[in-house]
Amino acid sequence: MSDLAIPTLQTEAQRERSAIGSMRLLQTACILVIALVIVSPLFMLLIASLKDDRFQILADMGSFRAFWVSNPTLSNFAEVSNLSGELAFGRYLLNSLFILGCTVGAGLIVNSMAGFVLAWGTLRGRALVLSLVIALYVIPQESIIMPLVIMVSRAGMTDTFAVQIVPWVASPLYIFLFYQFFAQLPKELLEAAEMDGASVFRTYRSIFLPLSLPALATVSILMGIETWNQYLWPILVTQTDYARPITVGIATFFGQDSIYWDRAMAASVLMMIPILALYLAFQRWFVSSFIGSAVKG
Amino acid sequence: MTLQQPALPATAVATRPARRRDRARLFQEIGMLAPAVALLTIFLAVPFLLSFWTAMTNQPLVPRPTPVRFIGLTNFLRIFKDDLFWTSLWNVSRFTFWILPVQCGLAFASALLLHQKLPLRNFFRGLFFLPAITSMVVVCVIWGTLFQYPTGPFNQVIGFLSGGRIQPIDWLGDPNWAMFSIVLLSAWQAYGFQMIVYLAGLQGIPDELYDAARIDGANAFQRFWHVTMPSLRPTHVFVLVITTIQAFKLYTQVAILTQGGPRSSTETVVHYMVRTGFEEQKLGYASAVSVILFLIVLVIALVQRQLLRRFDV
Numbered sequence: 001m002s003d004l005a006i007p008t009l010q011t012e013a014q015r016e017r018s019a020i021g022s023m024r025l026l027q028t029a030c031i032l033v034i035a036l037v038i039v040s041p042l043f044m045l046l047i048a049s050l051k052d053d054r055f056q057i058l059a060d061m062g063s064f065r066a067f068w069v070s071n072p073t074l075s076n077f078a079e080v081s082n083l084s085g086e087l088a089f090g091r092y093l094l095n096s097l098f099i100l101g102c103t104v105g106a107g108l109i110v111n112s113m114a115g116f117v118l119a120w121g122t123l124r125g126r127a128l129v130l131s132l133v134i135a136l137y138v139i140p141q142e143s144i145i146m147p148l149v150i151m152v153s154r155a156g157m158t159d160t161f162a163v164q165i166v167p168w169v170a171s172p173l174y175i176f177l178f179y180q181f182f183a184q185l186p187k188e189l190l191e192a193a194e195m196d197g198a199s200v201f202r203t204y205r206s207i208f209l210p211l212s213l214p215a216l217a218t219v220s221i222l223m224g225i226e227t228w229n230q231y232l233w234p235i236l237v238t239q240t241d242y243a244r245p246i247t248v249g250i251a252t253f254f255g256q257d258s259i260y261w262d263r264a265m266a267a268s269v270l271m272m273i274p275i276l277a278l279y280l281a282f283q284r285w286f287v288s289s290f291i292g293s294a295v296k297g
Numbered sequence: 298m299t300l301q302q303p304a305l306p307a308t309a310v311a312t313r314p315a316r317r318r319d320r321a322r323l324f325q326e327i328g329m330l331a332p333a334v335a336l337l338t339i340f341l342a343v344p345f346l347l348s349f350w351t352a353m354t355n356q357p358l359v360p361r362p363t364p365v366r367f368i369g370l371t372n373f374l375r376i377f378k379d380d381l382f383w384t385s386l387w388n389v390s391r392f393t394f395w396i397l398p399v400q401c402g403l404a405f406a407s408a409l410l411l412h413q414k415l416p417l418r419n420f421f422r423g424l425f426f427l428p429a430i431t432s433m434v435v436v437c438v439i440w441g442t443l444f445q446y447p448t449g450p451f452n453q454v455i456g457f458l459s460g461g462r463i464q465p466i467d468w469l470g471d472p473n474w475a476m477f478s479i480v481l482l483s484a485w486q487a488y489g490f491q492m493i494v495y496l497a498g499l500q501g502i503p504d505e506l507y508d509a510a511r512i513d514g515a516n517a518f519q520r521f522w523h524v525t526m527p528s529l530r531p532t533h534v535f536v537l538v539i540t541t542i543q544a545f546k547l548y549t550q551v552a553i554l555t556q557g558g559p560r561s562s563t564e565t566v567v568h569y570m571v572r573t574g575f576e577e578q579k580l581g582y583a584s585a586v587s588v589i590l591f592l593i594v595l596v597i598a599l600v601q602r603q604l605l606r607r608f609d610v
Binding site: 023027028038059116118144145146150 | 322327328333341358411424425428430434441443485552554567580584594595
């Protein structure tokens with residue numbers, strides 16, 4: 001019996017191993033195909049932005065020339081990086097950067113402070129505040145935008161930077177993410193700080209905040225993407241170039257009869273650079289901590 | 298979602314300095330909570346409550362000398378009589394029907410692939426998330442060129458593969474194709490988030506389950522079907538619900554690429570709301586649309602809660 005059993009076991013193991021090997025090959029192939037679908041449009045954008053002739057860009061697009069530029073030029077970028085006048089994408093980009101910096105900076109402070117008090121405060125009614133915050137999360141931005149436009153225009157805030165920053169600083173989602181992160185830190189941290197006579201703010205500022213790099217990175221990326229890509233709100237509340245963000249600027253290309261693809265591509269590449277930098281800077285913490293919080297939420 | 302209750306510091310016998318410290322503590326806590334509560338109240342709760350009131354008035358966009366009148370449910374009745382509203386609701390339903398399998402399927406497949414121990418796994422995870430950080434406006438620039446009619450890349454590839462037998466498709470200009478084209482570019486842009494949620498779900502499955510299944514002689518497919526799939530049920534619910542809610546809020550890509558056309562085939566609820574509110578300047582009417590949108594989202598969220606409860610999460 002055992003004589004028979006051993007060979008079958010071996011072949012079984014071998015079969016399993018070769019099955020795993022071919023599975024691997026199939027998986028790698030699938031990953032490469034998806035990677036191609038993901039990357040090629042972005043790569044095409046970059047290449048096209050370096051081409052001078054907007055008709056050539058379209059003509060090249062169906063062939064391998066879409067992925068190759070023989071004489072790269074930065075002239076498209078020069079055309080769209082004005083700080084004023086027509087095609088003032090330099091200005092729009094700076095506007096967007098300013099709005100991004102203020103919103104994310106203020107958002108990190110405001111939401112993390114609230115999350116900390118909700119997790120470790122002694123305030124009565126914390127549970128009520130927390131459930132109200134969670135309830136508010138259901139309200140989509142789109143469904144409050146109509147009354148909000150009246151409110152900000154009555155307050156004389158249209159066409160300002162403040163109107164694009166202040167309303168979106170506090171957010172139920174980010175308060176909840178911070179709350180969840182702080183609540184899972186050990187209680188001993190708090191007790192030790194209290195023993196040393198540290199105040200609540202001090203405990204938050206010097207003990208809990210330095211430990212919450214993953215949460216800060218996650219909120220920075222999520223809030224950054226959200227702020228950077230705002231489109232509906234700015235078209236409703238900006239009328240001039242003064243505070244217009246780059247999303248609205250790029251969208252104006254589509255209003256014309258004949259689209260200047262070369263310029264649109266260059267402006268798009270400009271728009272991708274800052275958010276890509278933010279993503280690469282925080283990506284290390286982002287995926288793991290977002291993974292930790294997503295499903296529980 | 299359980300609220301952790303950290304125990305009060307063990308100062309049962311409250312001395313006077315301790316009481317003073319408690320009061321200072323209370324003020325600090327209120328001070329730390331106040332900015333968030335104030336901002337959420339002013340910019341979320343108040344406009345939300347206002348939208349119910351505005352929805353029952355004839356509020357115009359630009360203030361007029363005639364006072365704003367309370368008109369009850371008239372706006373809602375008008376909306377329900379407007380064919381274009383029903384078209385927009387039908388369109389977002391069609392969009393949802395297509396985007397769920399395409400986007401969630403792609404996300405699930407990518408997550409399964411990237412959950413394996415493969416070389417460069419983290420590099421690919423970062424790479425697959427790139428479209429999700431790409432602004433929808435930029436995505437519209439890219440896909441706008443891909444969809445060009447009649448000589449854009451997609452049409453050239455189709456023409457080449459079919460030997461010229463298939464006529465070029467007017468992706469964004471043909472009412473039969475426009476919504477499907479919007480689905481393709483939307484799925485490409487947004488699937489990265491769902492992929493990460495699926496990766497999280499996969500990581501949460503304990504290895505012991507797979508070991509036990511292996512000992513019982515389950516092959517790879519059986520392990521997938523009897524261990525992975527049941528364990529991911531809450532994740533599936535979460536992903537499907539989030540995607541559905543996103544789908545009902547469809548706006549930017551449609552506003553930029555098709556403006557709801559051709560022949561209203563890509564008109565969506567939010568686009569309809571913005572159009573009535575800002576082009577036709579009927580803010581009260583548009584607020585009524587926004588209330589309806591909120592109720593739709595609320596129903597979807599409640600369905601999610603029920604489903605998750607059934608799975609004991």
